[in-house]
Amino acid sequence: MKITPLNIQQKKFRIRLRGFDVREVDGYLEQIVDELKVLMRENENQKQEIQRLNRELQEYRDREIAFKDAMVNAQKGLDDIRANVKKEAELIVAEAEMKAEKILTTAHNRLTQLHGDISELKRQRMQLEIELEAILESHRKLLDMSTEAMEAKETSEEKLKYIRGK
Secondary structure (H helix, E strand, C coil): CCCCHHHHHHCCCCCCCCCCCHHHHHHHHHHHHHHHHHHHHHHHHHHHHHHHHHHHHHHHHHHHHHHHHHHHHHHHHHHHHHHHHHHHHHHHHHHHHHHHHHHHHHHHHHHHHHHHHHHHHHHHHHHHHHHHHHHHHHHHHHHHHHHHHHHHHHHHHHHHHHHHHC
16 A cells, blocks of 8 residues: 555554653654655656656667658768769760770771772872883984984985085
């Protein structure tokens, strides 16, 4: 059975011969009642404080859970961003490689075309040299023939002069 200050105040003792001094017992009981009231108030205050601290502790635990969830979500978001950036970088590199390959192919094609043009120009040069040599040779022959014709004419004229002069 729980003893309360009211129980103590209402407690009546039987009086016997040579028993306790009633006033002293009542005074002592009053002190006990007062002390018990103080202890019960302190106990109630401490219970309330414990409840308040438990609520506060629960709030901190809830905040901790929310913080952990936020950290996990932030980490996932960061991981997603990293993955997306990596994929984007890979796409940019692949695109750059394709462009570089296209530029190289174009350059190789242009180089091949230039080599072909150079070969064609060399062939045309050789053909031109042959044609020029042929033209020069024909002009030389014409000059030779012209010189021979002139010499023949001079010889004929000399012969004519010689014949006329005689």
